[in-house]
Amino acid sequence: MIRKALWLSATSVFLTLFTAGGRAEDRVVNVYNWSDYIDSSIIDDFTKKTGIKVVYDTFDSNEILETKLLAGGSGYDVVVPSANFLARQIQAGVFQKLDKSKLPNISNMWDVISERTAKYDPGNEYSVNYMWGTVGLGYNVKKVTAALGTDKIDSWDVFFNPDKLAKLKDCGVYVLDSPADIIPAALKYLGLDPNSTSPDDIAKAEEALLKVRPYIRKFHSSEYINALANGDICLAIGWSGDVFQARNRAEEAKQGVEIGYSVPKEGAQMWFDQMAIPADAPHVADALEFINYMMTPEVIAKSSNYVLYANGNKASQQFVDKAILEDTAVYPDAETIKKLYTVKPYDPKTQRVITRTWTKIVTGQ
Amino acid sequence: MTDIAATASPSTQTTTLPARLAKGFVDRLVIIIPYLWLLFFFLVPFIIVFKISLSQTAISMPPYTPVLDFSDGISGFFAGFRELNFDNYTWLTQDALYFNAYVTSLVIAGISTILTLIVGYPIAYGMARAPATIRPTLLMLVILPFWTSFLIRVYAWIGILKPEGLLNQLLMSLHIISQPLVILNTYTAIFIGIVYSYLPFMVLPLYSSLEKMDYSLVEAAEDLGCPPIGAFWKITFPLSLPGVVAGCLLVFIPAVGEFVIPDLLGGSQTLMIGKTLWNEFFSNRDWPVSSAVAVILLLVLIIPIMFFQQAQAKAQEQGR
Numbered sequence: 001m002i003r004k005a006l007w008l009s010a011t012s013v014f015l016t017l018f019t020a021g022g023r024a025e026d027r028v029v030n031v032y033n034w035s036d037y038i039d040s041s042i043i044d045d046f047t048k049k050t051g052i053k054v055v056y057d058t059f060d061s062n063e064i065l066e067t068k069l070l071a072g073g074s075g076y077d078v079v080v081p082s083a084n085f086l087a088r089q090i091q092a093g094v095f096q097k098l099d100k101s102k103l104p105n106i107s108n109m110w111d112v113i114s115e116r117t118a119k120y121d122p123g124n125e126y127s128v129n130y131m132w133g134t135v136g137l138g139y140n141v142k143k144v145t146a147a148l149g150t151d152k153i154d155s156w157d158v159f160f161n162p163d164k165l166a167k168l169k170d171c172g173v174y175v176l177d178s179p180a181d182i183i184p185a186a187l188k189y190l191g192l193d194p195n196s197t198s199p200d201d202i203a204k205a206e207e208a209l210l211k212v213r214p215y216i217r218k219f220h221s222s223e224y225i226n227a228l229a230n231g232d233i234c235l236a237i238g239w240s241g242d243v244f245q246a247r248n249r250a251e252e253a254k255q256g257v258e259i260g261y262s263v264p265k266e267g268a269q270m271w272f273d274q275m276a277i278p279a280d281a282p283h284v285a286d287a288l289e290f291i292n293y294m295m296t297p298e299v300i301a302k303s304s305n306y307v308l309y310a311n312g313n314k315a316s317q318q319f320v321d322k323a324i325l326e327d328t329a330v331y332p333d334a335e336t337i338k339k340l341y342t343v344k345p346y347d348p349k350t351q352r353v354i355t356r357t358w359t360k361i362v363t364g365q
Numbered sequence: 366m367t368d369i370a371a372t373a374s375p376s377t378q379t380t381t382l383p384a385r386l387a388k389g390f391v392d393r394l395v396i397i398i399p400y401l402w403l404l405f406f407f408l409v410p411f412i413i414v415f416k417i418s419l420s421q422t423a424i425s426m427p428p429y430t431p432v433l434d435f436s437d438g439i440s441g442f443f444a445g446f447r448e449l450n451f452d453n454y455t456w457l458t459q460d461a462l463y464f465n466a467y468v469t470s471l472v473i474a475g476i477s478t479i480l481t482l483i484v485g486y487p488i489a490y491g492m493a494r495a496p497a498t499i500r501p502t503l504l505m506l507v508i509l510p511f512w513t514s515f516l517i518r519v520y521a522w523i524g525i526l527k528p529e530g531l532l533n534q535l536l537m538s539l540h541i542i543s544q545p546l547v548i549l550n551t552y553t554a555i556f557i558g559i560v561y562s563y564l565p566f567m568v569l570p571l572y573s574s575l576e577k578m579d580y581s582l583v584e585a586a587e588d589l590g591c592p593p594i595g596a597f598w599k600i601t602f603p604l605s606l607p608g609v610v611a612g613c614l615l616v617f618i619p620a621v622g623e624f625v626i627p628d629l630l631g632g633s634q635t636l637m638i639g640k641t642l643w644n645e646f647f648s649n650r651d652w653p654v655s656s657a658v659a660v661i662l663l664l665v666l667i668i669p670i671m672f673f674q675q676a677q678a679k680a681q682e683q684g685r
Binding site: 179219223351365 | 422425426428461527528529550628629636644646648649650
């Protein structure tokens with residue numbers, strides 16, 4: 001029995017070596033991106049054009065990606081973390097600097113976006129923007145109109161004003177279970193610096209959130225897509241793209257649910273998903289070629305047309321569908337963009353205060 | 366280990382010495398395998414987690430320090446070893462949050478276990494008393510839900526329990542209630558979810574102990590004038606006790622660390638240890654503190670179970 005087991009394992013080792021040797025001949029790039037975040041024909045086109053095979057894998061939370069990266073040896077060549085996570089991962093030494101000479105298409109990028117991503121990745125040395133969006137208000141148009149007497153939702157006031165939110169309590173309010181998105185919004189509403197790490201300011205944000213806490217049905221970072229689309233809730237603080245997904249699902253379902261998205265006039269937080277190459281990536285040259293291909297204006301425009309997010313590629317805008325380019329919820333106008341803010345990642349100590357504050361807001365303990 | 370070797374020996378007495386030795390080796394091997402399994406899949410991971418719980422968090426890969434390795438030789442290993450300390454455990458005592466989360470988890474798991482027992486016992490009893498021909502079918506029906514993903518089954522409960530869900534629609538169309546019941550996102554929903562998900566783990570051990578029972582004992586009690594309820598409590602229930610204990614442990618232990626059911630069905634105010642672990646690990650990126658939380662959770666579960674087993678072993682010995 002033992003001899004047989006040994007024989008089997010010897011054979012499998014031999015086979016592994018053999019197949020690994022064979023694979024080295026083919027060019028491969030292992031991509032790890034968010035789920036539902038690309039038009040799959042782009043991947044096929046890339047393979048056709050370059051002969052590089054794409055192994056495409058998906059995740060649905062930054063935390064999962066981060067844990068894999070921090071543990072090391074993930075085997076991925078291109079990953080797409082959000083910028084605030086990316087910043088900390090750069091510090092931890094997770095990524096390698098991009099060889100810009102291999103990325104000629106970088107001249108297509110949009111300075112408005114690059115300037116802001118540079119706050120997370122100084123000089124944009126480690127990453128290139130894939131898509132970006134905002135944190136705003138997703139709402140059920142009919143239900144909100146019935147409860148508030150208006151469908152003009154353009155301010156954080158609808159959420160942070162307890163009198164207004166109380167009226168929406170019965171039809172349901174969901175909030176992202178993500179302190180890094182909600183506490184800055186509270187600070188902005190209070191007229192404070194959304195980047196503030198002062199315990200006093202955080203306490204004020206806590207107070208503002210506790211005032212409206214009784215009217216919030218649930219804190220969750222993904223359930224609101226279905227809940228909005230099914231008409232189970234009437235207001236959600238969520239990520240722009242998720243709300244658009246809810247809007248599309250509601251349209252497809254034809255149950256008369258109409259979803260709106262608004263970027264509050266006080267200003268909203270921007271988020272960025274950035275393509276980067278792990279320090280221990282096995283296929284760096286192929287990864288650079290993939291990233292360069294993704295910066296081709298026609299290609300990234302195709303992706304935006306499919307996933308309905310704005311991209312950080314200026315030259316691609318002529319290829320983006322007019323309906324999407326002119327939708328101010330996706331591509332806010334220049335005036336609104338000025339009011340959008342970014343939030344720097346917290347240091348470990350502040351992170352602890354923020355998480356503890358958040359637990360208190362969410363659970364009451 | 367020696368017990369089994371001893372009971373095995375009489376049958377091998379007639380064979381030759383080398384054959385006997387070989388047989389003894391195989392017997393031991395059979396026992397060693399589960400121990401090896403425990404060593405590799407329980408003890409080694411536990412030691413790794415315990416070691417991380419004594420480390421400090423750092424912005425690096427992996428996100429804690431020191432990382433023990435022999436790259437700097439033995440002295441480097443011991444230099445790292447000396448940096449380990451129990452600070453993270455002290456930290457857990459400083460915020461009532463962790464204590465409350467443990468208590469909430471234990472209470473929720475305890476109530477759920479009792480409810481599962483109340484629901485599961487009649488099912489198992491009915492199955493055990495059913496005609497032998499249909500028992501395999503009944504067993505199949507208990508196992509059948511496992512063929513669908515656990516996540517999908519929990520998600521389905523959202524559709525049933527939500528305010529406009531199937532349950533409320535049914536009750537309202539029957540005019541039993543006029544306002545939809547708020548069940549989703551409450552503790553009630555968590556209990557329903559746990560009882561539903563873990564019911565087979567309760568029913569199967571109960572069934573196996575009830576099926577083995579000799580029902581002539583119950584008949585004898587009834588013949589001697591004991592009312593059926595009395596006979597149940599005096600005979601059936603005590604005889605099924607091993608099944609009750611096994612079922613309760615199988616439900617209670619995973620329910621304490623349950624994460625998915627409270628996340629999907631419970632309200633945001635539910636503070637269970639699974640969520641606390643998640644927060645420490647993913648939001649704070651504090652692997653050391655989350656490891657400490659996990660180690661304490663293990664102790665909270667293992668110590669009572671060890672006491673219980675000891676007591677049971679003692680009782681068994683006295684019974685002889």
